Amino acid sequence: MIRDITLGQYYPAESFLHSMDPRSKIVLTFTFILSLFLAKGAPGYGVAFLFLVLAIRASKVPPRFMLKGLKAVFMIILLTVFINLFLTPGGAVLFQWGVFKVTRTGLETAVFMALRLIFLIVGSSILTLTTSPISLTDGIEALLKPWEKVKVPAHEIAMMMTIALRFIPILLEETDKIMKAQMARGADFESGGLVKKAQSLIPLLVPLFISSFRRADDLALAMEARCYRGGEGRTRMKRLSYTRVDVAAALVVAAYLLALGLLARWL
Amino acid sequence: MSIEIRNLHFTYGEGTPFRKEALRNVNLEIRTGEFIGLMGHTGSGKSTLIQQVNGLLKPTAGEIRIHGKDIHSKGASLKDIRQEVGLVFQYPEHQLFEMSVYKDVAFGPTNMGLSKDEIHSRVVDALDRVGLGEDMQEASPFELSGGQKRRVAIAGVLAMRPKILILDEPTAGLDPKGRDEILGEIGRIHGKGDMTVILVSHSMEDIANHVERIIVMDKGEVRMDGPPKQVFQEVEHLEAMGLGVPQVTYLAKALEAKGCGLEGTVTTVEEAMAAIRSLLGPPGPAKGGGIHD
Numbered sequence: 146m147i148r149d150i151t152l153g154q155y156y157p158a159e160s161f162l163h164s165m166d167p168r169s170k171i172v173l174t175f176t177f178i179l180s181l182f183l184a185k186g187a188p189g190y191g192v193a194f195l196f197l198v199l200a201i202r203a204s205k206v207p208p209r210f211m212l213k214g215l216k217a218v219f220m221i222i223l224l225t226v227f228i229n230l231f232l233t234p235g236g237a238v239l240f241q242w243g244v245f246k247v248t249r250t251g252l253e254t255a256v257f258m259a260l261r262l263i264f265l266i267v268g269s270s271i272l273t274l275t276t277s278p279i280s281l282t283d284g285i286e287a288l289l290k291p292w293e294k295v296k297v298p299a300h301e302i303a304m305m306m307t308i309a310l311r312f313i314p315i316l317l318e319e320t321d322k323i324m325k326a327q328m329a330r331g332a333d334f335e336s337g338g339l340v341k342k343a344q345s346l347i348p349l350l351v352p353l354f355i356s357s358f359r360r361a362d363d364l365a366l367a368m369e370a371r372c373y374r375g376g377e378g379r380t381r382m383k384r385l386s387y388t389r390v391d392v393a394a395a396l397v398v399a400a401y402l403l404a405l406g407l408l409a410r411w412l
Numbered sequence: 413m414s415i416e417i418r419n420l421h422f423t424y425g426e427g428t429p430f431r432k433e434a435l436r437n438v439n440l441e442i443r444t445g446e447f448i449g450l451m452g453h454t455g456s457g458k459s460t461l462i463q464q465v466n467g468l469l470k471p472t473a474g475e476i477r478i479h480g481k482d483i484h485s486k487g488a489s490l491k492d493i494r495q496e497v498g499l500v501f502q503y504p505e506h507q508l509f510e511m512s513v514y515k516d517v518a519f520g521p522t523n524m525g526l527s528k529d530e531i532h533s534r535v536v537d538a539l540d541r542v543g544l545g546e547d548m549q550e551a552s553p554f555e556l557s558g559g560q561k562r563r564v565a566i567a568g569v570l571a572m573r574p575k576i577l578i579l580d581e582p583t584a585g586l587d588p589k590g591r592d593e594i595l596g597e598i599g600r601i602h603g604k605g606d607m608t609v610i611l612v613s614h615s616m617e618d619i620a621n622h623v624e625r626i627i628v629m630d631k632g633e634v635r636m637d638g639p640p641k642q643v644f645q646e647v648e649h650l651e652a653m654g655l656g657v658p659q660v661t662y663l664a665k666a667l668e669a670k671g672c673g674l675e676g677t678v679t680t681v682e683e684a685m686a687a688i689r690s691l692l693g694p695p696g697p698a699k700g701g702g703i704h705d
Contacts, residue, residue, distance in 0.1 A: 156429060319506075325468045326507040329499040330568060331491060331523030348519065351509035355554075 154214075154270075155277045160205035161390060162275040167284025169391040173398050174272040180405055181261050181268075188408050190260050196401045197267055206274045214270040215263060222262050229255035278310040287385055300376025308364070316357065323352045413479045413496060413575040413608060415442040415465060420474035422460055434460040436632040438474070445606040449613060449623035449640070453654035457632040458612050459502070462578045465610075466497035478576070495524060498574030502581045504565030505558065513539070513556075513564050514549040520572040531571075538571035539564075542597050559590030566594070570601070577601070578610040583618060595622060616658045620644065620679040628653065640679050660684045 157163075162170070177196070184193050201208055215222075229251060236249035273281070286303030293299050324334065327348045334345050422435040434457050442448060452458045463469045464476055467483050467490040475482050483493050501507065510516035517538055521531040539548065542563040548556075553564050566582065579598065583591040599622055602609045613619050619626060619640065626643040628636035630653040636643050644650075644657040647665065656662075660681050668676035674691060678684045 158429075322501065323507055325463065326499075326501045326504065327519075328468060329466060329494055329501070330507075330520035330572065331494060332519075333491070333523070348507075348509045352507050356506055 154210070154273055156206045156210055156274045157277075158205045158275075160203060160275065161394075162200065162204040162271065164388075164390050165275075165394055166385055166387050166391050167276050167280045168287050168385060169387060169394060170272055170276055171281075171284050171288060173394060174268060176398055176402070177268050178265055180402055181264055183409060184261075184405055185409050186412055188412065189405060190257065190264075192401065192404050192408060193264055194260075197264060197271075199397070200268075200271050204271055204275050206271070210274060211267045211270050214266050218262070218266060222259055225262060226255045226259050229258050279307060282306045282310065283381075283383070283385060300379070304376070312357075312360070315360070316353070319356055320349065320353060323349055414444050415440070415576065415608070416477040416480075417441075417464075418475050418477075420461075420464065420476065421472045422457075422464065422469060423472045424460075426472065434632050435464070435471075438632075438634055440627065440634060440637070442608060442610070444608055446608055447602050447622065447624045448608075448610045449619035449626045450610055450629065451613065451616075451619060451626060451655055452629035456629040456653075458629050459580055460632075461629065462499060462580060462610065462612060465576070465578065466499050467493045468499070495572050496574055497576045497578065498569040498572055500566050500569050500577070500579045500582060502584060503562075504569075504582075505553075505561035507568075508553040508561060508565060511552060512550050513544070513553050516553050516564060517567045517571050520568055524572060534571045534573065535567075538567040541570055541601055542567045543593065559586055559593065562586065562590075562594065563597075566597075574607070576608040576610070578612070580612045581614065582611070583613065583615065591618070598622070616644070616656055616661075620658045620661075628655065641677055644679050645677065 177193075181193060184190050201211060230247055231245055231251065233248060233251035233254045236251070236253075238246060238248055239252060240247040276284070282303045285306065286299050289297055289299035289302065324332075328334070332345060332348055334342070334349070337345065417438055417440040420435055420438040421433075424430075424432045424434055438457075438461065450458050450462070460469065464471060465478075467476075470484060475484070477483070478493060478496060481488060483490070508516050510519065514535055517535045518531050521534050526534070535549075536546070539545075544560065544563055544567065548560075548564075553561060556564065562582070566579070569577070577598075582594055582598065586594065595618055598609065598611065601607065611619065611623060623640065626636065626638065626640050627634060628643060628650070635653065636646065636649070644661050647657050647661075650656055658679055660683075661676070661679050664674055664678045664684055664687070665676040667674045672691070674687060678687055
């Protein structure tokens, strides 16, 4: 049931990508996403595809986990394809039925747009699948650090993310428990109309809210008892450090960008 | 009502990297009216097993029969099963949600679609059984003490009049007084009718003092099954599973090893007292250095 949902969808394994520093993974993923907007024509997307395949191989995550992320946005991709397919003017008309007209440019735009979206989602899935939520927030905090000069609360943002992420599995477990306890008392969460379904959530939501507040209170007290007072002067047990792996990854991405750039120039 | 469990297997998260085998080939037969203690270290599969019995989890393989009927067969209604098998979860007070004690206890019977009068009589009866008076009915469950909250939650399950009552660690986090009261009430509830009661507990004393039969689980398997006297004989075996025996049994065993002539099979303080008394002979006026009770 709810236990099966793994949020943050981290897939534990030992691989090249897992051993990278979260900072470089975040930066390189963004580089890849931006590069998708530079890719032109079939060869461009071919290079991007090859790069993705390489990255998936280097992550040791079964490809079906990457495709899981696609399922959630399938409708958006479909909608994009349809809009582009029918509403892009220009080029030879391939097919016409009433007001629906498919042009050559339309078909190309639709296909490339879909590919771009798919690559984008798979690319970012690789980041979240190979980086545990905690090291992801560590990476974000480190990357936001320079912005503290212009009053960006880097530490607070990261701490909020960490706590939120930490609480997701706890709250899921709690939801599961309360749901079962109420089901044992004959509660029915599945059948009935919209109003009845909404009503049936009260026995779940009230205890869940109460326990969330209790936990938040406990956590605040525990943090204070350990002298937590924000990010200033705080040191870390686990320090982020770049290694050879990160240099190698950066070189691979650079090579990929170069290939993409050369292709764009030639075509 | 009897429970029959045959070749039961259960795995959490099958087909994901987080798969965990929780139950392995469990075979059990529990007869009507038995009072059972279910013991096991954290992660031994006790909680998973009791959730199987009222159909909250579905077995990966094997079957569960309640009164001869397979609960996952076609035509069996899980809602009916859950009325017959009342399950009180760990920290049941965390499930309270209503504005008043009365309404919260009425939640189960209301879901069963009973008449107003029937619900009323069941709620009053259930509250009475856990030792909460009429004056508590309109109180908010959130204003009560920990022990009272827990009793309200137990009453919420009792009000459904289950034929089998399963309690997961009903005394966890309570003070000794609250613990004794709750256990006493559970004992009385069992004594009253032919209800089958399964008590899941970490406390050897709680189990030794109340149950007729102990089932010990370890790593998803049933390791021991028998009356307390027999199970608590296997000290080393139990300790290897992260469990133990009642303090008084340790004491009796130590005395036995010293050659006091005391048998190391006692499991409750009352038994120990009686055994020591009989060893010292009948109480007379010239009671030397003796036992003060």
